[in-house]
Amino acid sequence: MEIQVVGDVTVVLLPARVDTTSARDVEAGLHAVLEAGARKLVADFGGNDYVSSAGLRVFLTVLKFLEQNDGRIVLCAMQPFVDDVFQISGFSELFTIVATREEALALFA
Amino acid sequence: MLRNLPIAWRITVLVLLGAGLVLGAVSLYSYLSARDFLEQQKRAEILANAHATANRIDTVTRSVEKIVRGLANSVDDIEPGQRRAVVLLRRTVAQNPELYGSGIGYEPSLYGRLAPYVYQPSGVYGTEQSLETRAASDLVVTDLGRGGRAYEIGDWFQLPAQMHRAAWTEPYYDEGGGNIVMATYAVPVHLRHDSLPVSAVVGGDVSLYWLTRLLESLDLGASGYAVLVSQTGTFIANPNQDLIMNESVFSVAEARRDPRLRAIGRQMIAGRTGYVACDGLKTLAPQESSWLAYTPVPSTGWSLGIVFADSEISGDVVALSRIQWLMALGGIAALLVVALLIAGSITRPLAGLDAATRTLARGDLDAPLPKARGRDEIAHLTASFGQMRDDLQAHIEELRVTTAARERIESELRIAASIQMSLVPRTFPPFPERDDLELNALLEPAREVGGDFYDFFFLDDDHLCLAVADVSGKGVPAALLMAVTRSFLRSLAREGGGPAEILAKVNEELAADNEECMFVTMFLALVDVRTGAVAYASAGHNRPFVVNGAGRATQVPRVRGVALGAKVGMEYAEGVLTLAPADTLFLYTDGVSEAMDAHDEVFGEERLGTELERICAGTCGDVLEELLAALGRHAAGVEQWDDITMVAFRYLGSPGASRDGAG
Amino acid sequence: MKRRVVTVAAVTLVAAALLVVLWPGGQRAEGALPLEKAALMLQWEPQAQFAGYYMALEKGFYRDHGLDVEILPGGAAIDPVDALRRGKVDFATSFLTGAITAAAGGVPLVDVGQMVNGSSLMLVARRSVIKDRDDLDGRRVSLWGTSFRSAYLGYFETTRVKPKIVPQYYSVNLFLQRGVDACAAMEYNEYHTIIQAGVEPGELTTFSMREAGFGFPEDGIYALAATVRERPAVCRAFVAASLEGWEYCRDHPDEAVTSVMRYASAAHVPTNRVHQRWMLDHVIAAIFPAENDGWRPGVLARTDYERVKAIMIGEGLISGAPSYERFVAAPARSAP
Numbered sequence A: 001m002e003i004q005v006v007g008d009v010t011v012v013l014l015p016a017r018v019d020t021t022s023a024r025d026v027e028a029g030l031h032a033v034l035e036a037g038a039r040k041l042v043a044d045f046g047g048n049d050y051v052s053s054a055g056l057r058v059f060l061t062v063l064k065f066l067e068q069n070d071g072r073i074v075l076c077a078m079q080p081f082v083d084d085v086f087q088i089s090g091f092s093e094l095f096t097i098v099a100t101r102e103e104a105l106a107l108f109a
Numbered sequence B: 001m002l003r004n005l006p007i008a009w010r011i012t013v014l015v016l017l018g019a020g021l022v023l024g025a026v027s028l029y030s031y032l033s034a035r036d037f038l039e040q041q042k043r044a045e046i047l048a049n050a051h052a053t054a055n056r057i058d059t060v061t062r063s064v065e066k067i068v069r070g071l072a073n074s075v076d077d078i079e080p081g082q083r084r085a086v087v088l089l090r091r092t093v094a095q096n097p098e099l100y101g102s103g104i105g106y107e108p109s110l111y112g113r114l115a116p117y118v119y120q121p122s123g124v125y126g127t128e129q130s131l132e133t134r135a136a137s138d139l140v141v142t143d144l145g146r147g148g149r150a151y152e153i154g155d156w157f158q159l160p161a162q163m164h165r166a167a168w169t170e171p172y173y174d175e176g177g178g179n180i181v182m183a184t185y186a187v188p189v190h191l192r193h194d195s196l197p198v199s200a201v202v203g204g205d206v207s208l209y210w211l212t213r214l215l216e217s218l219d220l221g222a223s224g225y226a227v228l229v230s231q232t233g234t235f236i237a238n239p240n241q242d243l244i245m246n247e248s249v250f251s252v253a254e255a256r257r258d259p260r261l262r263a264i265g266r267q268m269i270a271g272r273t274g275y276v277a278c279d280g281l282k283t284l285a286p287q288e289s290s291w292l293a294y295t296p297v298p299s300t301g302w303s304l305g306i307v308f309a310d311s312e313i314s315g316d317v318v319a320l321s322r323i324q325w326l327m328a329l330g331g332i333a334a335l336l337v338v339a340l341l342i343a344g345s346i347t348r349p350l351a352g353l354d355a356a357t358r359t360l361a362r363g364d365l366d367a368p369l370p371k372a373r374g375r376d377e378i379a380h381l382t383a384s385f386g387q388m389r390d391d392l393q394a395h396i397e398e399l400r401v402t403t404a405a406r407e408r409i410e411s412e413l414r415i416a417a418s419i420q421m422s423l424v425p426r427t428f429p430p431f432p433e434r435d436d437l438e439l440n441a442l443l444e445p446a447r448e449v450g451g452d453f454y455d456f457f458f459l460d461d462d463h464l465c466l467a468v469a470d471v472s473g474k475g476v477p478a479a480l481l482m483a484v485t486r487s488f489l490r491s492l493a494r495e496g497g498g499p500a501e502i503l504a505k506v507n508e509e510l511a512a513d514n515e516e517c518m519f520v521t522m523f524l525a526l527v528d529v530r531t532g533a534v535a536y537a538s539a540g541h542n543r544p545f546v547v548n549g550a551g552r553a554t555q556v557p558r559v560r561g562v563a564l565g566a567k568v569g570m571e572y573a574e575g576v577l578t579l580a581p582a583d584t585l586f587l588y589t590d591g592v593s594e595a596m597d598a599h600d601e602v603f604g605e606e607r608l609g610t611e612l613e614r615i616c617a618g619t620c621g622d623v624l625e626e627l628l629a630a631l632g633r634h635a636a637g638v639e640q641w642d643d644i645t646m647v648a649f650r651y652l653g654s655p656g657a658s659r660d661g662a663g
Numbered sequence C: 001m002k003r004r005v006v007t008v009a010a011v012t013l014v015a016a017a018l019l020v021v022l023w024p025g026g027q028r029a030e031g032a033l034p035l036e037k038a039a040l041m042l043q044w045e046p047q048a049q050f051a052g053y054y055m056a057l058e059k060g061f062y063r064d065h066g067l068d069v070e071i072l073p074g075g076a077a078i079d080p081v082d083a084l085r086r087g088k089v090d091f092a093t094s095f096l097t098g099a100i101t102a103a104a105g106g107v108p109l110v111d112v113g114q115m116v117n118g119s120s121l122m123l124v125a126r127r128s129v130i131k132d133r134d135d136l137d138g139r140r141v142s143l144w145g146t147s148f149r150s151a152y153l154g155y156f157e158t159t160r161v162k163p164k165i166v167p168q169y170y171s172v173n174l175f176l177q178r179g180v181d182a183c184a185a186m187e188y189n190e191y192h193t194i195i196q197a198g199v200e201p202g203e204l205t206t207f208s209m210r211e212a213g214f215g216f217p218e219d220g221i222y223a224l225a226a227t228v229r230e231r232p233a234v235c236r237a238f239v240a241a242s243l244e245g246w247e248y249c250r251d252h253p254d255e256a257v258t259s260v261m262r263y264a265s266a267a268h269v270p271t272n273r274v275h276q277r278w279m280l281d282h283v284i285a286a287i288f289p290a291e292n293d294g295w296r297p298g299v300l301a302r303t304d305y306e307r308v309k310a311i312m313i314g315e316g317l318i319s320g321a322p323s324y325e326r327f328v329a330a331p332a333r334s335a336p
Helices: A020-035 A053-068 A080-088 A101-108 B007-075 B082-095 B131-136 B155-163 B209-217 B249-256 B259-269 B310-361 B377-423 B475-493 B499-511 B605-615 B620-635 C014-021 C048-058 C080-085 C096-104 C146-159 C190-195 C210-214 C225-230 C232-251 C253-266 C273-287 C302-314
Strands: A002-006 A009-013 A040-044 A072-076 A096-098 B101-106 B116-119 B140-143 B172-174 B180-189 B200-207 B225-229 B235-237 B274-278 B290-297 B302-309 B437-444 B452-458 B463-471 B520-528 B533-539 B545-547 B553-555 B575-578 B584-588 B644-651 C036-041 C067-072 C091-095 C109-114 C121-126 C140-143 C164-167 C182-186 C204-208 C219-224
Touching: A009 A020, A009 A101, A020 A040, A020 A053, A040 A053, A040 A101, A053 A072, A072 A101, A096 A101, B007 B082, B007 B101, B007 B180, B007 B200, B007 B209, B007 B225, B007 B274, B007 B290, B007 B302, B007 B310, B082 B101, B082 B116, B082 B140, B155 B180, B155 B200, B180 B209, B209 B225, B209 B235, B225 B259, B249 B259, B249 C273, B259 B274, B259 B290, B259 B302, B290 B310, B302 B310, B310 B377, B377 B452, B377 B475, B437 B452, B437 B620, B452 B475, B452 B644, B463 B475, B463 B584, B463 B644, B475 B499, B475 B520, B499 B520, B499 B533, B520 B584, B545 B605, B553 B605, B584 B620, B605 B620, B620 B644, C036 C080, C036 C232, C048 C067, C048 C232, C048 C253, C048 C273, C067 C232, C080 C091, C080 C096, C080 C219, C091 C096, C096 C109, C096 C146, C096 C219, C096 C302, C109 C225, C109 C232, C121 C146, C121 C190, C140 C146, C146 C210, C146 C302, C182 C190, C190 C273, C204 C210, C219 C225, C219 C232, C225 C232, C232 C253, C232 C273, C253 C273
Parallel strands: A009 A040, A040 A072, A072 A096, C036 C067, C036 C091, C140 C164, C140 C182
Antiparallel strands: A002 A009, B101 B116, B101 B200, B116 B140, B172 B180, B180 B200, B225 B235, B225 B302, B274 B290, B290 B302, B437 B644, B452 B463, B463 B520, B520 B533, B533 B575, B545 B553, B545 B584, B584 B644, C091 C219, C109 C219, C121 C182, C121 C204
């Protein structure tokens, strides 16, 4: 998982798959970023083509932490299938999802 | 054969074999050259001995020759006569211990038979008799021609008389002097006052008794002996008395039918010097193989031979080489010890390692390994072996830990699975008393329980509640959440309200204190079995299919709704539809639509619809079975990752209800 | 230079005689009659030339014929004919030519049994200088005394060679020391002696008197005419027993040689077994005729006697000799 910092926004590039196996690493990586004090997060799904329910849970935990700590996460660059997952599960109602990273960063501007 | 021996012995045997070969070759060469050397040495020694002895004999015989020639010179100017000749002879014999006797024989045709002879019966040269005692002792004076005795027929007279030169006679027995062999040196004399070329012969006798003594006194080793042969090859001296004067080298050769010995004899009497193999000269019969060195006594034409056994040389060589052999044996023994020590130092750690390995093989990993000393291959091997042992120990420990963990997981999985399976109704048909519906469900749990569940129950006589849910996460937590969710669902559903309201209530319960952020997707439908009207809500769940009686499958329209437990205060939309009799409502979880094949291709909702259309003619049970089979074909051996959960509800129509509402 | 004093080996058979006397019914025809004493003198020292007499004595053939025989060996200084003439012995062996010479000289000798009819006389020459008969001319050749010379002289006369004759006595050492180019030899004795002195047969040229037509009968048993006349039975018995002795030698040569060696050893005659065996084999062949030989053992043929007598007279060795009938006892005469 690659992490980029653009100004005060931390951009996390998600791996190709966030399934049961990789969810732990992603969770650990994201929480490490959070513990480092990052509160403005962009999750870039550009390199991702699969998210399982375990993956959804990870984002949910991040979301909950940020909501309690005055932070915000924006998801972007989702491929259709991943978007479907968010749509079907209704998580698209919980998260801010935009088409591109620029849009995501713009939301923090 | 060698392969079966321990390495230490093999090394030892090979080293000894190699060293033995080298030592053997060296010893053989050394033996041969020593033998050659000793033979040469012996040959030179024996020949030198023969020369020296022949010279000693020659000295005496030459001395006799000189005396007799001197006597002849004195005689040639004296008149034949007994008295003066006897005086001369007495003086000569008395003064010359070499002489046994001496005489003058006159030619009978000139002077009649007259041959004064003086001898000393006990005067044998080489005895301890001193010159004084000799002179004092009685000399015997006689006339060999007394009584007409024909001395002229004797060799001593005839040889010089006929040959007109001095000559040595063949040795002969003197029977008056105790079997003494003697030889005579005889010189022809011409007296000036007669006409014959030889008017007298002067002779001097030498007893050969001393020769035997001389030859016996030679130090010729254990087997060695000396022989002396005359000009005709006859034995003059021989350790075997019987052969003396009787046998010659040639008679022995004839008796043995040994032409080679005859040839040797001819060389001897020809005055040659030689060193040859022969079968001994002591008996008529051939004896052990020997060597004969011979050399002439020049004055007399005799030949001195020294014989010694071949085995004596071998004996010397053996004696010489015995030391070598002993040294070689000692060397080999030392080599044996060294080879054993070296081989032992190599193989002892190996043997220790071998023993340790056996202990290890029995499972005792704590057995001590032999200490590796030095930095050789053995030490490396031991170290590597120790490393391997440690790795093995660590690995076994790790294995033990992971096995325990897996066992724990397995046990958890079993618990989870049993929870899951205990919570879903599994009796089909579930409502056998009812003829207005057909219902079947299937839950095929993954190895690691996914937390799917389905549920159906009548809220009252006419309203059937159908639910399919998928709990996020796996294992026991998922199973527990599933149980909790089901409980909430069952209890809250009975409080009344539509499906959206029920889901909202369940969500509130689950979202509260959901530290783990677990969530549940669920599709919930309330069917009015009298009319076929269905109210439904979805909490982030896959949209079910409706397959109508004509076999056409369509997904129910989407309704908003977030997965249960994700967040409090969520609201859920509610959809409605009406099932015509024979329509089938098909509920499922993503374990079906997202079933993976070997290329990570999902089964897909589209294909699911197609499959449903293909198989909808059968009973609900058949449909589920067929779908499961289709999923199996799709997966083609790839392990099922998520629970597969399917519910098929076919509405058969209420007997009392109109079908107008269908559509 | 003491000449070898030949010790006369007194060979007595007292024990044997006693045995016969004490043995009643012995083979002797005369039964209990006492043995008749008889003495035999040989020409030379004990050797296989006389093996038959020794064996006749040793095997008891003389005794079986009623004789108590004493054998006296001869030697260089001993003349058996003289001993016979002087009555010292009853019998003597002699070379035929020697006996004829003696008879011609007036000794009343009678040949009672001609033992050796074959001739062994030969000349042995050094091949390096004498390759054939003609080479003998002018060469130094040693010959024995008068009575042995007849055959050689006849041979030289016939072949017209004139060697220089040198006296030869009892040894061949003069020849071996190259004092002469050829020497007289008996094939059974001196020839082999020369071979045994290391000379190869190939280095020698030999002339056999027999092959040259001068093969004279040799050893015969002689007695004085008086003995023959007065004791004819003794003479016959002696000759018969002697022939038996020779037959025994022929049939048991090894034993005969052993016996001869014993006599030779006792008389200190230097010799060896191989030589004596050679001698015995040749003497036996000269006694017992082969198919081509015309003689009978024990018999002196008239033709032989007359031939030898004529040759000797012709050589001037004798002027005359007794008639065959006077010289040869009746049993030893050939058929008329």
